[in-house]
């Protein structure tokens with residue numbers, strides 16, 4: 646199969662027909678009509694085999710992850726995702742792998758109503774890049790804007806994906822039904838929450854590198870300090886049962902890959918934020934406050950300083 650029939654068979658079906666796509670897959674570039682008054686929100690993420698996912702991980706889970714990491718970035722900006730382009734570098738043409746990959750990508754993009762409008766296909770070490778384009782009508786959420794006195798809150802539970810990663814390393818084809826493995830394999834970007842909290846939260850980030858590292862990014866961009874009560878971190882019963890309380894807390898603080906949203910919320914907006922979270926059936930837990938200063942300080946339930954065992958993931962240190 647040549648490159649063109651590969652694209653026609655596996656990727657062209659992921660384009661959603663729309664009058665806004667004036668030119669889609671097949672030409673030199675895509676041409677889009679954009680709704681008047683809306684801003685374009687663009688994000689791109691690359692997954693490298695063996696770096697961002699375990700080597701040999703099932704292809705539909707690789708595709709889901711590729712979509713989720715990008716959609717999660719748009720969720721953190723409060724944007725509605727609309728389009729994606731895919732740059733695919735493959736070591737061999739393995740049709741079974743491609744079929745599973747395209748299936749996983751189609752499901753993940755389809756659920757978010759994202760249309761694949763182009764890409765690039767090359768040979769080389771397995772590397773996957775997705776760019777997503779979304780829109781916001783008004784100001785986006787961002788890492789800037791946290792104010793002293795805001796409450797720090799986080800969606801869902803933290804640390805499950807870190808425990809799930811270990812299961813996936815042991816079993817890359819991941820056939821078992823373990824809930825921790827599932828939270829690593831199938832992260833759910835918090836799109837509706839992010840979009841609903843635009844104009845409610847003062848700042849947001851998606852938790853990809855680990856809670857403390859990511860909250861630190863908000864603080865750096867906003868010029869404030871975070872005080873996190875680590876006794877309040879939301880931990881799932883599956884995580885507690887699997888690794889115990891101490892390691893669960895460490896994973897929740899620093900584990901990464903959670904793709905939850907960490908948010909700063911002005912006290913006056915807390916009611917609206919909790920009401921939205923309840924309506925979406927997404928847990929939203931208050932875990933700290935924004936203070937004057939810089940950096941992230943961890944305290945226990947009595948306000949005493951605690952030193953985290955590990956910090957978040959970094960590529961270049």
Ligand code: ADP
Nearest residue numbers: 652656669670671672673731733763764765766
């Ligand atoms: P060019 O040589 O002009 O870059 P390509 O041969 O790379 O064109 O791509 C042909 C068409 O197929 C383009 O419209 C491109 O966007 C699309 N395309 C290529 N690879 C993919 C892919 N993996 N997924 C979706 N569309 C793709």
Ligand code: MG
Nearest residue numbers: 764765766767
């Ligand atoms: Mg090309």
